[in-house]
Amino acid sequence: MDKQPVSIFWFRRDLRLDDNAGLYHALKSGKPVLPIFIFDKDILDKLEDKDDARVTFIYETITALDKELHQHGSGLLVIYDTPAHAWSKLLNDYNIAAVYTNHDYEPYANERDDSVAMMLKKHDITFNTYKDQVIFDREEVTKDDGKPYTVYTPYMRKWHQKLTPFYLKAYPNKKHFNNFYQTKTLPLPTLKAMGFGKSDLELPQINYKELIADYAEKRDFPAIKGTTHIGLHLRFGTVSIRELARTAGTFNEKTWLNELVWREFYMMILYHFPHTGDHAFRPEYDRIKWNNDEKKFEAWCKGETGYPLVDAGMRELNATGYMHNRVRMVVASFLSKDLLIDWRWGERYFARKLLDYEMASNVGGWQWSAGSGTDAAPYFRIFNPESQMKKFDPKLEYVKKWVPEYADFSKYPKPIVDHAFARERCLKAFKEALSK
Known part of the structure; x- marks a missing residue:
C-alpha cells in the first residue's frame, strides 16, 4: 500500500x-x-x-x-x-x-x-x-408542494424561473491542478485487451456554437446541417452543461436551451419513476396487445419498410450512429403505431446503435412517440410518414442520400403496411387496452 x-x-x-x-x-x-x-x-x-x-x-x-x-x-x-x-x-x-x-x-x-x-x-x-451533468438536479425543480412534475411544460416554466447566473458559473478547476497526485506514467489497458476493436464511425466534434444561431429555423429539416450533434459529448461529459447553457443565453436561443431542459426533465422522471426504464409511465399502456412481427421489425431495423423517410432514418442510424431528431420521432411512431410493435424493441435497438444514447432521453422519447409516457397528448397522435417527408424533406435530399433506389420504383420495396389501415388498427388496439 x-x-x-x-x-x-x-x-x-x-x-x-x-x-x-x-x-x-x-x-x-x-x-x-x-x-x-x-x-x-x-x-x-x-x-x-x-x-x-x-x-x-x-x-x-x-x-x-x-x-x-x-x-x-x-x-x-x-x-x-x-x-x-x-x-x-x-x-x-x-x-x-x-x-x-x-x-x-x-x-x-x-x-x-x-x-x-x-x-x-x-x-x-x-x-x-x-x-x-445537469443545471438543476433531481429535486431542484418541483411543484410548489415538493412533488415532481410529470408534465414537461410547467416543469420547463419553473426551470426558467429558477435559472440565475449562479447556476451557470464554471468551477475554477485550473487554479488547483497542482493538487493532483504526482505519479509516474500509468499503463492503460488496450481496447484489444478488453475484447474490443476500434470503430470506423466518424465521431462528431464539439462545434455547436456555429449552429445555435439558426437552430430554431433549421432543426426540423434532416437534409440541412441544422442540429449540433452535441449529444455524444453531453452523454460522456466532454463538454460542460453550464458552458452549453451560457452559450445558449449568449445567442438568445431559447429553443436550443429547451432541448437541454427536456433532457433534464427526462432525467428527473427516470429518477423519480425508475419503472419507466422498461414499463409505461402510465400503467394502462402496458395492457396494449402488441403485434410483435419479427420480420417487420427486421425490415424496420434495416430501413426496408417501403416508407422513404423511415428507411432513410434507419439507414442513417446504422451507417453513422446518429439519426436526425425529427426523423427519430417519425421512425418511433412508425414502429409503435403503424407496425404496432412494442416501443421497448425500438428503444433497445436505439440503445445499441445511437452514439448519443442516454437512457432517460431515449426512454422518454420512445414513450412520447408511443403515447405511453408523460406527454399529455392523446394516443391518437400518429405521424404520417409520407406527409412528414413532404413537409420536412420536400426536395427529397435526405431521402435520396440514404435511399438512392427510391428514384427507381422497380427497385424500391413496396410499403410493408398500409398507413391508413395501420392507423385504424392502432386506434382500436389502444382503445381496447385503455377501456379495461
Missing part, C-alpha cells in the same frame, strides 16, 4: 478536467487527488458490438485526459474490471482519505454507487457525489 493519504476522483460521465464539480471539490480537499476511470465489465460485457463506437470514443477521450494529466505531473489510473473488484483492489493499494465523483441518474448507476458507498463506509471512507 502507498501510505500517503489520497483523495480519489472517479471519472464516469464527466470526462474533462475543466469546470468539473466533483473534481473541483476533490482538488480542494487538501489531499493529493488520484484520478481514476473504470472500464466497467458489467456494462462492457453486455454490449453486442465489439467495435462499439462509444467504447472507442471513451477510450480516445481518456487517453487524451491521461496526456493532459501528464502535463501536471500526474496520470489517469485506468482499470478494466467490475466496480466491486476494482474498489477492493484500490482499497488494498492506496491509503484512501475520501472518494469524490459526480451524480449519475440511471438505475444501474444508482445501484452501483450505493454498493460502492457501502463498501467504502466499512473503511470509514466518505463517498462524495456532486451535481455536474
